[in-house]
Amino acid sequence: MAGSQYLMVIRIFRMIRVFRILKLGRFIGATQLLKESFYGSRHKIAVFLEIVLTVVFIMGSLMYLIEGPQNGFTSIPRGVY
Numbered sequence: 001m002a003g004s005q006y007l008m009v010i011r012i013f014r015m016i017r018v019f020r021i022l023k024l025g026r027f028i029g030a031t032q033l034l035k036e037s038f039y040g041s042r043h044k045i046a047v048f049l050e051i052v053l054t055v056v057f058i059m060g061s062l063m064y065l066i067e068g069p070q071n072g073f074t075s076i077p078r079g080v081y
Contacts (some may be wrong), residue, residue, distance in 0.1 A: 055081060 060080030073079045
């Protein structure tokens with residue numbers, strides 16, 4: 001919609017007010033620690049996601065091959081879904 005960016009600014013100000021009310025500033029150190037933890041284990045997370053996506057793709061392909069188009073699996077992406 002035209003002019004919706006002005007509404008986004010209002011929403012940002014509202015979020016800032018919510019954070020101020022809840023006084024979430026004390027968790028900034030914990031957020032930094034969490035960010036460092038994710039950054040340190042990004043390779044493990046990437047390997048995990050690759051394995052999960054591979055298993056999902058293989059299972060979807062098997063669903064397509066075993067069940068076939070007569071059961072609604074008309075393509076491999078539909079079998080993955």
